[in-house]
Structure formats: structure tokens, C-alpha cells
Amino acid sequence: MLKRVLVKHVLGATEAMDTVLVEGWVRSRRDAKDFSFLDFTDGSCLTGLQVIVPGELPDYSSWINQCGTGASVRIQGSLIPSQGQGQRWELQAASVEVIGKADATYPLQKKRHSPEFMREIAHLRPRSNLFGSVFRVRSRLAQAVHRFFTERDFYYIHTPIITASDCEGAGELFRVTTLDPSKKIDSSADFFGKPTYLTVSGQLAAETFACALSNVYTFGPTFRAENSNTTRHASEFWMIEPEMAFCDLGGDMDLAEAFVKDLIRDTLETSAEEMAFFDRFVDKGLLERLQWVLDRSFERVAYHDAVEILLQSGQSFEYPLQHGLNLQSEHERYLTETHFKCPITVYNYPKAIKPFYMRANDDGETVAAMDVLVPGIGEIVGGSQREERLEVLESHLKAHDLSAEDYSWYVDLRRFGSVPHSGFGMGFERMLMFLTGVSNIRDVIPFARTPGHADF
Ligand code: 4AD
Ligand code: MG
Numbered sequence: 001m002l003k004r005v006l007v008k009h010v011l012g013a014t015e016a017m018d019t020v021l022v023e024g025w026v027r028s029r030r031d032a033k034d035f036s037f038l039d040f041t042d043g044s045c046l047t048g049l050q051v052i053v054p055g056e057l058p059d060y061s062s063w064i065n066q067c068g069t070g071a072s073v074r075i076q077g078s079l080i081p082s083q084g085q086g087q088r089w090e091l092q093a094a095s096v097e098v099i100g101k102a103d104a105t106y107p108l109q110k111k112r113h114s115p116e117f118m119r120e121i122a123h124l125r126p127r128s129n130l131f132g133s134v135f136r137v138r139s140r141l142a143q144a145v146h147r148f149f150t151e152r153d154f155y156y157i158h159t160p161i162i163t164a165s166d167c168e169g170a171g172e173l174f175r176v177t178t179l180d181p182s183k184k185i186d187s188s189a190d191f192f193g194k195p196t197y198l199t200v201s202g203q204l205a206a207e208t209f210a211c212a213l214s215n216v217y218t219f220g221p222t223f224r225a226e227n228s229n230t231t232r233h234a235s236e237f238w239m240i241e242p243e244m245a246f247c248d249l250g251g252d253m254d255l256a257e258a259f260v261k262d263l264i265r266d267t268l269e270t271s272a273e274e275m276a277f278f279d280r281f282v283d284k285g286l287l288e289r290l291q292w293v294l295d296r297s298f299e300r301v302a303y304h305d306a307v308e309i310l311l312q313s314g315q316s317f318e319y320p321l322q323h324g325l326n327l328q329s330e331h332e333r334y335l336t337e338t339h340f341k342c343p344i345t346v347y348n349y350p351k352a353i354k355p356f357y358m359r360a361n362d363d364g365e366t367v368a369a370m371d372v373l374v375p376g377i378g379e380i381v382g383g384s385q386r387e388e389r390l391e392v393l394e395s396h397l398k399a400h401d402l403s404a405e406d407y408s409w410y411v412d413l414r415r416f417g418s419v420p421h422s423g424f425g426m427g428f429e430r431m432l433m434f435l436t437g438v439s440n441i442r443d444v445i446p447f448a449r450t451p452g453h454a455d456f
Helices: 007-011 059-066 115-120 129-151 203-213 250-272 272-281 285-295 305-310 331-339 390-400 408-415 428-436
Strands: 016-029 033-040 049-054 074-082 089-100 196-198 217-222 236-245 300-301 344-350 367-373 378-385 419-426
Touching: 007 016, 007 049, 007 089, 007 390, 016 089, 033 074, 049 059, 059 089, 129 217, 129 250, 129 272, 129 428, 203 217, 203 236, 203 408, 203 419, 236 250, 236 428, 250 272, 250 285, 250 367, 250 378, 250 419, 250 428, 272 285, 272 428, 300 305, 305 331, 305 344, 331 344, 331 367, 331 378, 367 419, 378 428, 390 408, 419 428
Parallel strands: 049 089, 300 344
Antiparallel strands: 016 033, 016 074, 033 049, 074 089, 217 236, 236 419, 344 367, 367 378, 378 419
């Protein structure tokens, strides 16, 4: 039996072929006098295969109307140099078999649909040029993440999805329980015998492994019950979290900046076809902006200096700023897009706005935290050097009203062979938005979960 060939390989053929078998979907059909053109795809690449269906095929008129937009078909034919403009090869069909019909109610027509409409048909949108491209790039980006860390001798750790600790201390946890929600909850009678949640970050578990295997990373789903309906927040998103022993904040920033650049370089190289498409149809100037980031070093600026720049800017922000407050995304974007005109890393944030695990600086006011900010997005990476001094960590736990007992395993790392260590988290979808120019996080996740939405 003839083996199916993916369209991406058919299009990359170096010579004509007598018999080729392809299977996929019809994007559109155009009928001429005694033949039809099919724009055919199997999703293996952006470009479709042009298929000529000759009118003299047996019973042509009885089945050709079933080869409409959305129908799945198996086509056997010969690959010949295309007579038309715009493609090198075309497939001259010798047989066409309709596998699954799609009638006129098929919602994905050839015209452009709004992103809102596409979210309503999230089960069909990967068949479109845009979403097919986004998810091919997403797949390659995940592979690039693993390559980056493997090349640098990092071990990949699977940290738990169900946890009992709130790493970020922001109280944005989804509860995991098997108890009847209509009754008063007695956690000791619950499945795990105590309150449990979906993880907001794998960091604390990654730290334990860094303090054993030196360089590790986790890459998995994280969950935040944060009621913010923005284009950059999802309730379920993927995070990449490296953690390094014997590493201070400087080394942490070095790695984060190298990581961002490496992922840009990799994507431009491995997804050139999709990237050209995004540049043309999604975000004009995308390629130029990414190249611009690649060619520049990241500026580093201390938090207080960044706030001073914003206060002096004369800009009126929706959220007024003062020293000690969190930077909002409008502030972050002003810094990177308007002031510095390059990606920047802001470091040494006020202790009061950061989680308990960050290392206290000698000034008594700030912690060794850092955020990487990029144009168009704002924060893409957040990280820190971790507090490795036992007494200081214990005092942080107290100050944050966290029980030393719950975190005893974490504190133990400071009791036995403690080392300076650092790490960060990169939002995988934020990076994907930055790379593709897609402006809503809902459109780079296969099935987005956001407040009020858990469809599909
Ligand atoms: O800054 P965050 O909250 O840092 C942490 O969770 C640390 N424990 C990471 C670490 O040091 N290991 O989150 C890290 C990154 C952010 O910079 C952002 O890119 C992304 O995760 N992120 C989100 N992405 C999508 N939707 C959300 N709701 C996100 N919240 C954070
Ligand atoms: Mg952050």
C-alpha cells in the first residue's frame, strides 16, 4: 500500500513524483470548465498544496461537490511542476476519496474571521492559517526550551501540580477537594487530609532539586485564580522555571536574558514561514522588532531608578505610581518601549511587594528580585535570588504570617548545606505572544481558561 506523505514534505520535493498519497482537508475549491482546483492542507505546514482534479475521473460530477471547504479527503496523484504562479508543485489527482463530508454550515469559511468568533469555535480554529501557525510555533518553542536547558546541563524536574503551599503568597489558589462543596469543609476529612490547591509555581520544589542536582528546570502548567480579565493573564498557563545552585541575582539575569534571545533566534530560524505570515497579517513590523531585541543588550535598571524615570517622564498613567508600589504593565511598557527603547531588566524591588522567599538586600528595604520587560508585553520573566540564610528566612515566614511547620521542608534546605541559589519563571504564553505578535493570550493557548470561561 502507498504510504501517506505529509504536505510539508511534498512541497519540499526535489523532483516530480509519479504517485503520491496525501490525506487532509479541503480549504477551498474552485471549479473550472472541465476540472477543479483544490487548496488542500494537512496542517503539517502553512502553505497548502494545489490539487488539480480532472473532470474525466470516474463519476466526477457525483462526488466533486462533496469536496467542499472543511471536507476530509484522501488523494492519490502525481506531483508535477506547477504551470500556475505562486507554487512550485501541484498534484494532478488520479483518485479522490471523500473521507468525511462538511456541509455549508462549516463555520470556517475562506474569509477572515474575528478572534472573538474563532474563540467560540476553538475546536476548529487550529485548521485556520493563523491558529495552525500559532500552534506549530508553540510546539517548536516547547522543544527549543528543552534544547536550551539541555545544552547548558540542566536537569528537567517534574514538580507537583497538586500542592499544599502557596508559593507566591498572593492567595490566588484554586482549591482541590473531593468534599461536597455545599457542606462546611473539614480539611482533615478531605482526600489529602489537609487543604490542597493547584500549583501557582513549581519553584519551591525546584529549589530542593537545585540544592541537590545544581541546575534544574521545570516546565509545566500553573494555575492562578486571579480575577483579572486582561489580554495577558490566563487562569491556566505554562511556566518555565529554571533554578540554579551557587548562583546570585547577576547570574540569574544573565540566564534569563540569554534565554529570551535564544528563543527568538530559534523561532526565527525554525518557523520562518509562520513568522513571515505573522509579520504580514498579524503584527506589521514584528520581524524588525524581534531582530532589534536580538541585536541589543538588555538594559538593567534598579527598581527605584525605574520609578524615578517614570515619575520624571511627565507621562500621565492610568495607575499613578510612587516609590514602593508595584509597576503596572503601562509603566513597564513605557520603560521598555519609550524610555529605554530596548528590553530591560528591573531589579531590587521593595521587600513589601514581593514573596517571602526572596533574598533580603543589605539596605533592609529591597530584595534581590528581577523582572525582564519586553516591548509590547511588559513582564515576561520574573525571578529572584532566594533567601538562603536560615534566620532571615524564618523571619520572612513570620512577617508573611506563614507557618514554619508547613514550610519545614523548605526551611531544611537552609539548615543542611545551604547555598546561594537563584531562578526565575518565564510565562510560556507571554513569550509566544511576544514572538508571534498575537495580542491576546487567549489566542496562543489551545483552550484558554480565564475568569468565567472553561469551555471545551
Ligand atoms: O512573576 P511570577 O508570578 O513568578 C513566579 O511565579 C516565580 N515563582 C517564578 C520563579 O522565580 N521560579 O510569574 C512568572 C512569569 C511572569 O513573568 C509571567 O510571564 C508569567 O509567569 N505569568 C503569567 N502568564 C499568564 N497568565 C498569568 N496569569 C500569569 N502570571 C504570571
Ligand atoms: Mg511577577
